[in-house]
Amino acid sequence: MLVIRAIEDIPEQSIKKDDLFHLYLVDAHHHMGREKTHRNTPTGSYEFFQLLWFEMRRLAERAIERDELLFEPVDAIPTPFVAKIFSSRDSWSRMKHGWLVDRTIVFPYSDDYSKQNSDGSASFKISNDKIAGWTTRAPHSSRLIGFARVDPTDATRGDDDIAVRELDRAILDLGLRGLKLHPLAQLFIDELEDEMVQRVVYRAAELRIPVLFDTRNIRTVTRIHQLVTTMREDPRYQESIGNLKVILAHCGMSPASPKLYDVLKDPAFTADTSTLHDQDIPLLFEMASERVQPRNWSETLLFGTDYSFLSVQGAEFILQALSRDFPGDLSDVQRILGGNTLSLVQKPFNSGLESKALSKQMACPNTSGTLRSQVEDALVQIIHQSEWDLSSVDMMIPPKNTWPRVRSVGDGGYNGIHHDSYIVTLRNKSKGYESHLWIRENPGDVLTVASIRTRGKDSVRTTYYATANIGEEIIRHLTKNTNYEKEEAPFIGSIPKLLGR
Numbered sequence: 001m002l003v004i005r006a007i008e009d010i011p012e013q014s015i016k017k018d019d020l021f022h023l024y025l026v027d028a029h030h031h032m033g034r035e036k037t038h039r040n041t042p043t044g045s046y047e048f049f050q051l052l053w054f055e056m057r058r059l060a061e062r063a064i065e066r067d068e069l070l071f072e073p074v075d076a077i078p079t080p081f082v083a084k085i086f087s088s089r090d091s092w093s094r095m096k097h098g099w100l101v102d103r104t105i106v107f108p109y110s111d112d113y114s115k116q117n118s119d120g121s122a123s124f125k126i127s128n129d130k131i132a133g134w135t136t137r138a139p140h141s142s143r144l145i146g147f148a149r150v151d152p153t154d155a156t157r158g159d160d161d162i163a164v165r166e167l168d169r170a171i172l173d174l175g176l177r178g179l180k181l182h183p184l185a186q187l188f189i190d191e192l193e194d195e196m197v198q199r200v201v202y203r204a205a206e207l208r209i210p211v212l213f214d215t216r217n218i219r220t221v222t223r224i225h226q227l228v229t230t231m232r233e234d235p236r237y238q239e240s241i242g243n244l245k246v247i248l249a250h251c252g253m254s255p256a257s258p259k260l261y262d263v264l265k266d267p268a269f270t271a272d273t274s275t276l277h278d279q280d281i282p283l284l285f286e287m288a289s290e291r292v293q294p295r296n297w298s299e300t301l302l303f304g305t306d307y308s309f310l311s312v313q314g315a316e317f318i319l320q321a322l323s324r325d326f327p328g329d330l331s332d333v334q335r336i337l338g339g340n341t342l343s344l345v346q347k348p349f350n351s352g353l354e355s356k357a358l359s360k361q362m363a364c365p366n367t368s369g370t371l372r373s374q375v376e377d378a379l380v381q382i383i384h385q386s387e388w389d390l391s392s393v394d395m396m397i398p399p400k401n402t403w404p405r406v407r408s409v410g411d412g413g414y415n416g417i418h419h420d421s422y423i424v425t426l427r428n429k430s431k432g433y434e435s436h437l438w439i440r441e442n443p444g445d446v447l448t449v450a451s452i453r454t455r456g457k458d459s460v461r462t463t464y465y466a467t468a469n470i471g472e473e474i475i476r477h478l479t480k481n482t483n484y485e486k487e488e489a490p491f492i493g494s495i496p497k498l499l500g501r
């Protein structure tokens, strides 16, 4: 998390000079794997984020001298549970840095595996396997979120559904959580509105995953919007097209074009800010804040770095969001730097593994005040047993369009990310099943740990933290199936039993 300090009183936001705030950062655009001279792994990402932090500090000093900033970046710190995970083994603790960015959306390059094999299997099949390997195992699964890539033009070299089937495999079996499409690299820029592209995009809508399109100019942006408009009018796509979420990479590299903001008025669209630098950034903020109404403008932009194609340019973007010129408040900053991307992903991790038969819960009063930390220690122990792996840690977030005011550290530090309510996905490697553990601090200082099926009616299907979103059915089911324990030690001791079959 990025720790910032108010440089002066900001009465319109009820902020006092020297108030500290925590911002949770998500990089929405990041490559992993290999393409020509580019190469990146999780270790490379964390080192890059450390560099990004140094660059930001350097630029911030100059900006403060010129009196441009409202907030000064003062530190980059991990969230407590993720810090515990990375501290729990020597080889992991060497990667305990780069905490400026908390979570990162990673997807393949156009790498050696981006082309179809002679055996007719899908393009990117091996790349998607590699992304899943990096993003769904401890410790990186607590910091990375994997997106798949497919090539819709596979349909021209085999049967119509190769790319759709690869998307299904990547999302439903591997547990990847979004799709990246690159019309330029995969050479379908002239066929952008073709049936083969529509099939892939529609499947993403059915799977309720976001689709990030590479866009290099406003013409491509307009054509992607046209593609979606056409699909909305097609009776074949009626049922699920409403779930479609499109991310325009690099803001179409067109922050000066009014057409970009016309497209962003459409609630299905957002844009990532990677590649924007210098005067493009204030221009983007100014035009978006004036032009995307009635939509809330700060819900349309996602911070992204495009590492390793780009390096530390992202530092300029973050500082511009902390500057006097930024046309919004800290809640807008938090949305753009991380909240919006988490809202797009919003489904807890789920791979093709079956889950346990029953969802059930344990509850215990937090007498010591450290009960959640003890639970986290127990979870770290569990993922060090050879039987278990950690597929993801997904914090609960505010329901769509309800991002709250960011509170100062002195006032609890709440920024919309619930460190006191999150879902841990654990995979039993030998028995081949997975389980969601929902760790939650409840009113009355009672901590609950629930073991929940990952699919079906009594599962938690969203990280939007509201009963209406999570579903009354699962909440009622858990309340009915709760074991109450008065003492902390036996409560902690029975966590492994919750996971057992």
Ligand SMILES: [Zn+2]
Pocket: 029, 031, 306, 309
């Ligand atoms: Zn990229």
